[in-house]
Amino acid sequence: MADAYIGPETRSRARKRILAEHFLKVYGKDLKDFDKEGEEQLRKVEESQKWTPYTLSNAMWMVASIAVFYYTDFAIAVRVDPRINRLWFNVGVVLVAVNIAIGFYFVVICSWIRKIHTDDWEKHMPAAIPIATVAFIGGAVCLNVGLWPVWSILTPFILFTLFMGVVVLISLLPNF
Known part of the structure; x- marks a missing residue:
């Protein structure tokens, strides 16, 4: 057999x-x-068809992100609005900061300084990518719960638009 x-x-x-x-x-x-x-x-x-970050969709995400940031008074609301559930918001900020720190480590330190190829990131530090994924999902949930009293049903859309603006901004950075 x-x-x-x-x-x-x-x-x-x-x-x-x-x-x-x-x-x-x-x-x-x-x-x-x-x-x-x-x-x-x-x-x-x-x-x-060489890839370029300068596309119409990226420009639209940047414009939308800037408009959402400006018209929702996001910076002012995050600093002083008493309706924000500060416990959930602060936990979300810490989790997103963990995610950003892991991304900074991989992109800047591993890729740019140590010249480690992106295919070898998981071999170099196998637990970092799952930790970053869990931290991002947890951070997104916590930020949504923390900011829900301010913008209610619009909160996920506002946060997603701001997130996409940050992603597009990062894609515009030079590739060393």
Whole structure:
């Protein structure tokens, strides 16, 4: 029975062979330079579509974030509004700060200073990414609960818009 087992590699090769045979039946066997032409076209498409952070969607997130920050008086409300549940808010701020500290460690110290590739981050410090994920989710929940008395149902939308503005702002930083 053990000899009858077909591993995933064998199945994958068989699928590729069947697809290739079907392709040759449909398009014929006179495709000597097909791969070279396809590679050239793919390279041209990839060169024309270089990634840039300066897009319309990023600009819209920045504008929306600035508008939300300004029109909700976010900075003033966070500092002095008595309706804020300070316990939940402060716990949320600490959890988000933990998340930011882990991100700073990976991006600035590991990537820029120590030149550790992003694929090796998890090998370098395996517990950091799960901790950052839990801290972010917990921080988001705590901030929503803490700020709910001020903006009620709009609180998640306000926080998400501000979060996206910060993410876009970070994406605009130079890549060293």
